[in-house]
Amino acid sequence: MRIDIISIFPKMFSAVLDESIIKRAQIKGKLNLFIHDLRDYTLDKHHKVDDRPFGGGSGMVLQVEPIYRALAAVKKKIKGKSRVILLCPQGKKYNQGHAKKLSKCTNLIFICGHYEGIDERVRLHLADEEISIGDYVLTGGELAAMVVVDSLVRLIPGVLGDKNSLNFESFEGNLLEYPQYSRPAQFKNWRVPEVLVSGAHHKIESWRRVQSLKRTGARRPDLLQKNKG
Numbered sequence: 541m542r543i544d545i546i547s548i549f550p551k552m553f554s555a556v557l558d559e560s561i562i563k564r565a566q567i568k569g570k571l572n573l574f575i576h577d578l579r580d581y582t583l584d585k586h587h588k589v590d591d592r593p594f595g596g597g598s599g600m601v602l603q604v605e606p607i608y609r610a611l612a613a614v615k616k617k618i619k620g621k622s623r624v625i626l627l628c629p630q631g632k633k634y635n636q637g638h639a640k641k642l643s644k645c646t647n648l649i650f651i652c653g654h655y656e657g658i659d660e661r662v663r664l665h666l667a668d669e670e671i672s673i674g675d676y677v678l679t680g681g682e683l684a685a686m687v688v689v690d691s692l693v694r695l696i697p698g699v700l701g702d703k704n705s706l707n708f709e710s711f712e713g714n715l716l717e718y719p720q721y722s723r724p725a726q727f728k729n730w731r732v733p734e735v736l737v738s739g740a741h742h743k744i745e746s747w748r749r750v751q752s753l754k755r756t757g758a759r760r761p762d763l764l765q766k767n768k769g
């Protein structure tokens with residue numbers, strides 16, 4: 541998979557995308573990741589990429605021209621089709637099912653919105669889809685891009701060491717993950733459930749299923765409704 545990210549704050553990404561699973565994915569050759577500074581694609585001598593909104597209003601709006609130029613330059617480097625994703629509050633709310641679909645794409649380009657907004661022509665003519673990671677406001681799309689990239693890279697075959705670990709994570713099958721424990725079996729007076737140290741694997745699997753259902757029902761009953769649907 542190749543991922544390109546267009547941002548006015550490219551330095552924000554190194555702390556997250558050069559560590560952990562994302563770094564390992566790049567080392568394994570499963571992921572090619574490129575960060576592009578939007579300011580490199582403006583014709584303004586001061587590298588300005590924003591301006592006041594037509595009709596008045598507060599704040600500044602990211603301009604369409606530098607984004608268009610950045611996309612054109614990035615696409616020239618890509619073999620095959622690419623999917624362009626705009627990260628913004630108006631987008632469709634992101635979830636695990638969406639991550640699975642995106643993880644099957646060969647080329648993804650993320651545009652990070654910023655300031656008070658982004659020229660509407662980017663939505664209408666340049667982006668294939670819009671994504672929001674939640675109903676709250678961030679300073680820009682950079683953090684959202686990191687979240688989305690992290691969630692989908694782990695789904696690329698061969699990235700995680702244990703190929704079965706994905707099957708037991710939260711939101712798989714619209715269920716939250718069961719409680720997890722590790723050694724020691726007793727700390728202070730807090731003991732691990734006896735079934736987990738019993739060695740009876742069929743009982744353990746049954747216990748985990750029940751716990752997932754209980755936890756989902758208590759914390760996210762909306763997910764159980766999706767299963768019924």
